[in-house]
Amino acid sequence: MAPFEALYGRKCRTPLYWSELSESKLVGVDLIRETKEKVQIIRESLKAASDRQKSYADLKRRDIEFNVGDRVFLKVSPWKKVLRFGRKGKLSPRFIGPYEIIERIGPVAYRLALPPELEKIHNVFHVSMLRRYRSDPSHVIPHTEIELQSDMTYSEEPVKVLAREVKELRNKRVPLVKVLWHRHGLEEATWETEESMRSQYPNLFSGNKFRGRNF
Numbered sequence: 599m600a601p602f603e604a605l606y607g608r609k610c611r612t613p614l615y616w617s618e619l620s621e622s623k624l625v626g627v628d629l630i631r632e633t634k635e636k637v638q639i640i641r642e643s644l645k646a647a648s649d650r651q652k653s654y655a656d657l658k659r660r661d662i663e664f665n666v667g668d669r670v671f672l673k674v675s676p677w678k679k680v681l682r683f684g685r686k687g688k689l690s691p692r693f694i695g696p697y698e699i700i701e702r703i704g705p706v707a708y709r710l711a712l713p714p715e716l717e718k719i720h721n722v723f724h725v726s727m728l729r730r731y732r733s734d735p736s737h738v739i740p741h742t743e744i745e746l747q748s749d750m751t752y753s754e755e756p757v758k759v760l761a762r763e764v765k766e767l768r769n770k771r772v773p774l775v776k777v778l779w780h781r782h783g784l785e786e787a788t789w790e791t792e793e794s795m796r797s798q799y800p801n802l803f804s805g806n807k808f809r810g811r812n813f
Contacts, residue, residue, distance in 0.1 A: 599636075604637075604640060662725050663725075664699050664702075664725070666700065666702060667699065668730070668731075670697060670699060671693035672723065672728060673726075673727040673728070674694050696731035697713075706725045706726075707723065707724055707725065708723060708728065709722050754780075755779065756777045756778065756779055756799055757779065758778050758802070759778075759795075759802065759803070760776040762775050763789075772791060773792040773793070774791060775791075776788070777802075
């Protein structure tokens with residue numbers, strides 16, 4: 599039943615049910631008894647729906663465990679505002695490492711052997727932040743992919759323009775360029791407005807060497 603019917607004991611008056619409805623005649627003890635029965639029905643229905651959804655989720659759920667000595671990738675997205683791995687989320691690395699597990703802390707936490715560059719970060723992590731590393735040199739993503747300067751800024755440098763297109767708006771046309779950035783692959787190229795790129799990196803369009811912008 600709808601929440602309105604459970605609360606007031608009658609269907610909500612709408613154009614569809616305007617002539618079929620009548621005010622509830624229950625008073626006193628009968629009203630309390632019927633309300634308790636409705637509450638019990640609602641609780642049973644909610645529990646049945648929750649159990650059904652849980653059964654679906656349990657089919658795909660599996661516990662993740664690692665052993666001491668295993669090497670894992672470490673998720674870095676929660677640290678963006680601390681270490682500044684990249685201002686643009688889609689250009690920043692999602693995982694760094696791999697790092698070795700040196701100790702298991704409880705059922706869902708592990709201690710990692712972090713390099714000196716990450717000594718300010720607590721070295722115990724929840725299992726949800728770890729991904730198993732399978733030996734492959736192409737999987738290694740160094741944490742120094744974007745070099746931080748002493749003032750906690752980094753330089754984002756465009757390499758070249760890969761493509762062009764014009765975005766049609768209601769009252770104007772906006773030229774766009776697809777830019778390949780230094781230290782990033784082709785799949786991480788981004789679309790930028792040509793006007794902003796020409797104002798920030800004029801040498802990018804002349805073919806001369808340029809200096810990156812600090813963030």
